[in-house]
Amino acid sequence: MPDQLLFAMEVTLNGLMAGVMYSLVALGFVLIFKASGIFNYAQGVLALFAALTLVGFQNGQIPFAHLINAIFGTNLHEFGWHLPAVVAIALTGAVMVLLAIIIEKFVLKHLVNQAPIILFMATIGMAYFLEGLGDIMWGADIKKLDVGLPQGISETVESVTDSLFGYGFFIDNLDIVATVVAALLVLSLTLFSQYTKYGRALRAVADDHQAALSVGISLRFIWVLVWSIAGVVALVAGIMWGSKSGVQFSLSLIALKALPVLMLGGFTSIPGAIVGGLIIGVGEKLFEFLVGPMIGGATENWFAYVLALLFLVFRPQGLFGEKIIERV
Amino acid sequence: MNVANSEGYTTADGRKIGGVLMEMKNITLRFGGVKAITDISFDIREGEIRAIIGPNGAGKSSMLNVISGFYVPQEGEVWFKGYKRGPMKPYQVARLGIARTFQNIALFDGMSVLDNIMTGRLTMMKSGLLSQALWWGGAQREETEHREKVEKIIDFLEIQPIRKTPVGRLPYGLKKRVELARALAAEPKLLLLDEPMAGMNVEEKEDMSRFILDVNDEFGTTIALIEHDMGVVMDLSDRVVVMDYGKKIGDGTPDEVRNNQDVIDAYLGVAHD
Numbered sequence: 066m067p068d069q070l071l072f073a074m075e076v077t078l079n080g081l082m083a084g085v086m087y088s089l090v091a092l093g094f095v096l097i098f099k100a101s102g103i104f105n106y107a108q109g110v111l112a113l114f115a116a117l118t119l120v121g122f123q124n125g126q127i128p129f130a131h132l133i134n135a136i137f138g139t140n141l142h143e144f145g146w147h148l149p150a151v152v153a154i155a156l157t158g159a160v161m162v163l164l165a166i167i168i169e170k171f172v173l174k175h176l177v178n179q180a181p182i183i184l185f186m187a188t189i190g191m192a193y194f195l196e197g198l199g200d201i202m203w204g205a206d207i208k209k210l211d212v213g214l215p216q217g218i219s220e221t222v223e224s225v226t227d228s229l230f231g232y233g234f235f236i237d238n239l240d241i242v243a244t245v246v247a248a249l250l251v252l253s254l255t256l257f258s259q260y261t262k263y264g265r266a267l268r269a270v271a272d273d274h275q276a277a278l279s280v281g282i283s284l285r286f287i288w289v290l291v292w293s294i295a296g297v298v299a300l301v302a303g304i305m306w307g308s309k310s311g312v313q314f315s316l317s318l319i320a321l322k323a324l325p326v327l328m329l330g331g332f333t334s335i336p337g338a339i340v341g342g343l344i345i346g347v348g349e350k351l352f353e354f355l356v357g358p359m360i361g362g363a364t365e366n367w368f369a370y371v372l373a374l375l376f377l378v379f380r381p382q383g384l385f386g387e388k389i390i391e392r393v
Numbered sequence: 394m395n396v397a398n399s400e401g402y403t404t405a406d407g408r409k410i411g412g413v414l415m416e417m418k419n420i421t422l423r424f425g426g427v428k429a430i431t432d433i434s435f436d437i438r439e440g441e442i443r444a445i446i447g448p449n450g451a452g453k454s455s456m457l458n459v460i461s462g463f464y465v466p467q468e469g470e471v472w473f474k475g476y477k478r479g480p481m482k483p484y485q486v487a488r489l490g491i492a493r494t495f496q497n498i499a500l501f502d503g504m505s506v507l508d509n510i511m512t513g514r515l516t517m518m519k520s521g522l523l524s525q526a527l528w529w530g531g532a533q534r535e536e537t538e539h540r541e542k543v544e545k546i547i548d549f550l551e552i553q554p555i556r557k558t559p560v561g562r563l564p565y566g567l568k569k570r571v572e573l574a575r576a577l578a579a580e581p582k583l584l585l586l587d588e589p590m591a592g593m594n595v596e597e598k599e600d601m602s603r604f605i606l607d608v609n610d611e612f613g614t615t616i617a618l619i620e621h622d623m624g625v626v627m628d629l630s631d632r633v634v635v636m637d638y639g640k641k642i643g644d645g646t647p648d649e650v651r652n653n654q655d656v657i658d659a660y661l662g663v664a665h666d
Binding site: 079152260261262263264266268269272273275277278279280281282283285303 | 406462463480482483484487488493496500502503504508512513515516518520522532536569575576579647658
């Protein structure tokens with residue numbers, strides 16, 4: 066096989082893996098949008114907050130240490146223990162559920178029946194609040210996140226492809242793990258929503274609030290449930306992104322990368338979020354590879370948004386989104 | 394016939410009607426300065442088909458929404474099964490055993506007919522979140538049990554051929570029937586039907602009337618319905634409340650109501666289309 070083609074294949078594979086990371090973030094958006102019609106601007110910050118909390122638990126950091134020290138003149142920083150990754154992840158999951166309950170109680174509950182734009186504004190407020198809270202609780206320094214996921218170039222992939230094509234592909238182990246995790250996540254979410262009573266209730270609420278109430282579904286419970294799930298998805302995204310590039314506040318900006326994914330996949334489709342992410346991932350890598358050199362490179366920064374713009378013009382509901390046709 | 398008797402009464406066609414299931418006492422409902430319902434009282438007895446009729450804007454739907462908890466009246470009391478009901482959310486009312494349909498059909502369009510009807514049984518499914526999430530222990534057995542009940546209702550309402558069809562694709566008449574099926578799936582003590590025949594052709598109306606009578610007959614379900622079509626109401630119901638401009642102007646058997654001068658003036662006497 067010609068080198069150029071093999072190289073393109075490697076780029077495509079890497080693009081797919083990068084796409085999975087985008088999909089992970091987009092997934093959280095879709096879940097909340099489907100169930101409540103809210104575009105949750107805070108989804109990226111949720112991922113950041115989850116990652117910060119996870120690192121904090123793992124390293125035995127004392128929450129609000131700086132604040133406590135400033136007020137009481139103490140010099141506290143750490144409890145002095147290190148939690149195993151599994152325990153820290155479970156605890157962080159619990160924190161995300163708690164956060165969902167708090168959000169429902171203090172924000173959503175008071176905004177029932179408000180226009181979507183008002184709820185959207187509320188999530189912007191939440192995003193900044195959470196970002197600040199994360200800062201005060203855990204500090205603003207860049208942290209290393211290590212939950213024991215394999216890192217670095219996969220030697221298996223390299224040697225297998227080398228023996229097949231005489232050219233070894235460079236694939237990051239972490240990306241492979243992320244792909245497997247994302248697949249499992251989507252599979253379990255799909256099974257949950259299709260075959261359990263809570264899944265059915267969730268779909269019911271997504272479809273029609275009034276009808277859902279009339280069959281005895283508590284909207285507030287469903288909101289807590291869906292924000293909890295979105296929180297856990299954010300935790301997974303936070304772990305993956307955090308392991309890749311460290312836990313820093315720019316992590317919250319991954320939400321911006323999820324936007325074009327949603328435009329492509331449609332705001333209401335879980336498979337759409339996945340396929341959209343993959344298309345963006347592959348698209349931007351291949352575009353950079355094929356067209357980049359001709360126009361001076363750095364296309365990855367804008368390619369996704371231009372693609373999203375094209376979709377907005379020609380297919381606003383996305384690839385998988387629902388086009389609402391009213392019967393008249 | 395002595396309707397006031399607390400022991401109940403026997404209808405013209407020989408059905409035994411029981412004691413009071415639901416009682417509305419001096420209900421007043423306001424939207425801002427507008428009174429939708431003014432000081433209305435009536436009761437619904439176990440096993441009967443009770444109709445609420447009246448011209449457009451009479452407050453019928455508002456009354457149904459009060460019963461089902463979608464509106465909370467400013468004044469008055471709602472009694473159900475002998476207990477005074479506090480202010481409740483609609484989903485709590487549903488869990489008490491009051492199921493309803495909507496005038497403009499509120500189904501879950503993206504879901505299949507079967508799934509729509511299964512939502513009617515949500516409140517009866519007892520297995521917890523964890524068991525459900527892991528599809529573990531009782532969750533699976535429970536699903537099968539409820540599925541069987543739902544299949545019976547599907548047979549009963551003769552909608553077997555469309556079981557797997559997404560509801561959004563169904564014609565209007567069938568949607569109404571699926572909505573009825575979903576309400577029935579909850580095995581309600583009281584079934585509220587908001588204009589079950591609105592927008593139907595003669596044949597569909599006949600089908601729906603038959604189903605309503607069958608439901609009442611087969612399951613002994615108490616039914617309160619709102620209807621525009623006078624003919625249908627008079628044929629179906631045991632007792633009728635007549636509303637006009639938010640006030641009650643008549644209450645009694647179809648025959649009594651038909652001969653009530655206020656009712657004739659307000660509703661029947663006026664030439665209507």
